Amino acid sequence: MLHPQARALIDLMAERGVPPTHTLTPPEARRLYRERRSYTQPDAPQLARVEDLQAPGPGGPIPLRLYAPAPREAGPLPVLMYFHGGGWVIGDLDTHDVLCRQLALGAGCAVVSVDYRLAPEHRFPAAVDDCIAATAWVGREAAALGLDATRLAVGGDSAGGNLAAVVALQARDQGGLPPIALQLLIYPATDQRRGAPSHAANGEGYLLTRQSMDYYHDHYLIDARHDTDWRASPLLHDDLSGLPPALVITAGYDPLRDEGLQYAQRLTEFGSRATLVNFERMVHGFVLMGRALDEAEAAVGLCVLALQGALGTAPALRR
Secondary structure, three states, X not given: OOOHHHHHHHHHHHHOOOOOHHHOOHHHHHHHHHHOHHHHOOOOOOOOEEEEEEEOOEOEOEEEEEEEOOOHHHOOEEEEEEEOOOOOOOOOOOOOHHHHHHHXXXXXXEEEEEXXXXXXXOOXXXXXXXXXXXXXXXXXXXXXXXXXXXXEEEEEEOHHHHHHHHHHHHHHHOOOOOOOOOEEEEOOOOOOOOOXXXXXXXXXXXXXXXXXXXXXXXXXOOOHHHHHOOOOOHHHOOOOOOOOOEEEEEEEEOXXXXXXXXXXXXXXXXXXXXXXXXXXXEEOOHHHOOOOOHHHHHHHHHHHHHHHHHHOOOOOOOO
């Protein structure tokens, strides 16, 4: 059953007249996505260090934001490269600022949030190329940034989970990227064919709709052949072996639920470690909605524990 808080949030957004994303232009959709933070996201935790940076990229400088729970002089910190969600069309450093702060503070690691190029102005594979370039740059510049590139994780939500999975595959297969300790995949989009049963079961009435997914897909991908390109659909890569451990978080009332399940299952079948946690009563996007949804905080806590274990920041047990 749908969580009562999720139902109340859906009703509140209907009362506010929030229009469906697929009826908006990309600039309008981006503005409304930023505005809804005021009633969905918790207050931003304070950190010792927050810096806006730029990495060189194939399409020009890539804006980054570095979050650290300790000052630079405290020593190098392990790092999570974070790729925001938003269907490759909306979302930015600010929409995911609170979550990145929560992860940095809770896990005791740095977080580098990546403001990759968005569609339709920059279509596939621009976002992929930017995320790979940003990760490679952080690996090269880690010492100067006060980071430890030997302890690096990748993560993201929705479209960002897709990008994190693709970066992990690229790091396994290509040079120029640091080794990756963890994939943090929050309701990831893994199959651009959009045919999983949850797309039909949850495609209407739970914030993310099938029409909105078609809107994101059609803005991002140029050619039908891209649906089966593993850089767009990592589920379809023919070899998922030898990948970093993954924590995959899904939501029961999310059209993308089964894509996360299927990706976790294929990782395990290929011998890669994957842990799947499904928040049965939640909707897509819930991890960002801690002001309205209690289970968002529980999900963030799971992410923190996974990062602590993978990056070696877990607090020592008291004797």
